[in-house]
Amino acid sequence: MSITRNFFIALSKNQPLNSAAKKWGLKLGAGKMVAGTDIESMMQTVEQLNADGISATIDSLGEFVHTKEEATKAKEAILQTLQAIQSHDVHGHMSVKLTQIGLDVDPKFCLKNIQEIVAAAANYNTFVNLDMEDYDHLQQTLDILDVLLKDYENVGTVIQAYLYRSEKDLENLQHVRLRLVKGAYKESVEVSYQEKKEIDDNYLKLIKIHLQSPGYTSIATHDHHIIEQVKAFVQEKKISRDCFEFQMLYGFRSEMQKDLAKEGFSFTTYVPFGKDWYAYYMRRLAERPQNIILALQSMISK
Template sequence: MALRDFFISLSENEAISTAAQNYGFKLGAQHIVAGANLQEVIESVRTLNEQGIACTIDNLGEFVTEEATAIQAKDEILALIEAIHSEQLNAHISLKPSQLGLDIDIDFCYDNLHEIVEHANECGIFVNFDMEDSPRLQMTFDMLKELQKSFNNVGTVIQAYLHRAKGDIENFKDSRLRVVKGAYKESEEIAYQDQLEIDINFLELIEYHLTHGLFTSIATHDHNIINHVKYFVEQYNIPKEKFEFQLLYGFRKDLQVELAREGYQVCVYVPYGEDWYGYFMRLLAERPQNINLVTKRVFNKKTNTVLAVAAGAFVLGRLTKRK
């Protein structure tokens, strides 16, 4: 847990995050982020589509405190929806409500989300609300419920480390859901702290939604979980059209292609933009084993993996001070 907390604390360091936006792509962020702008991410998605792999695209950004920044993010997402539609890509949208003003004013955020979901609905595109930390949890669920009164193209994420997750997945069983383990720092009163407990709950949530829910996105690179799901859906005669394996851009490309060739639906989570650092650190916090997958791409391959992450944070911090 100490290593997990370390990565989460780095994800919340504003100085390092600012430096990452300026220097990240020079340090190798392009290996885990599909581009700095809309044109670049569209090319990346097209390449994945040609391999029979769908995408969910995330315009990176979160915890916005200025209305102008939130409106800029909304406009970027609207342009992304238009590009997916015009290019006829096999892709949908993932977004974070805090990027669209949740921390400013909930009504302001809801209006931005409504505009995005409405335009996506007109274009036949699904929108997924990425779930954030616990103070933002219920507000996001409440806005989702309100939007679902008018639209059926919106869903969200259930985080397996939260004690309340079973109730939430039952509450949203008629929604398309992505099931994840969870990557924010939460207290033991709110969340499981033991990785085994999280894994057990993760599998129970997946099984529940596969048998009771609308559509399940299973977000994992874990072979054991993937193999368990394969066996489970075969035993319960669950059609492959009711679920997908969702993996991260830049990770386990061999596994992505392998699953697609086996006839499973595969979706790659494709982030883009300059604000990549918080995403990167929570990626490591969610599953520390990801260190081996990430650092060999982003940092020097000859560097010890744990030291590489710390060194990267130190370098970015030094660059910030020089500015």
């Protein structure tokens, strides 16, 4: 499966295919994992999730940003999404990739953009999560988070369990709201665990550490074995359900999402939308073979 994973990760980085995909609409099965190409269609999805007792973290998709003009356009789209969250009165918050708003163009320009976004979100009493990208962007993301935390409380980030350094990063962010994930990028053996059991073991370890820290914990996984272990741990340690939530991606294990919400656990679905869906979708295909089958079934049914 590593060959398949590497193949789809390579496709996710192909800019010409990404550009072409914007003209396709949600094809190749992407419509099952991406909640529309515009704000209104995405909001319909979020409203339905809310009706099922589920919150949303919304990602206005965008990658391959190489100019300040492209980054500014992406920032404006994020600000419009924040306004829509407010005007539609839905339960949700934003997830933002810093490369989308200029991290690779000019870090100072990116910082100014994310400060504007977090300030606007604070006015709406809305949280902003800084999505964690590949290892090359990790320290830059944490550095920007550190600057933001000096002025704002409504911002957090993601810790990826497959990285060796994640436990140390977690120690430095004990008071911060964090989304804990296993990790979706291909990283070298020099910086990351490669075996599934090592990643799973470290993931559960990090979850337990942050659940006992002051910061809110978002446990983002589709792994029902991990979820059951978390349930047992919070019951054993008498950890309040107000201190954490489960998260899953839109289009995955929808019934389990509803069941967890019905059980009284806080639940948030990661809801991506927009015309720039291609790279996100390729990474989802890289993660699990079931996703490839889903895409093929969709193509055949057309």
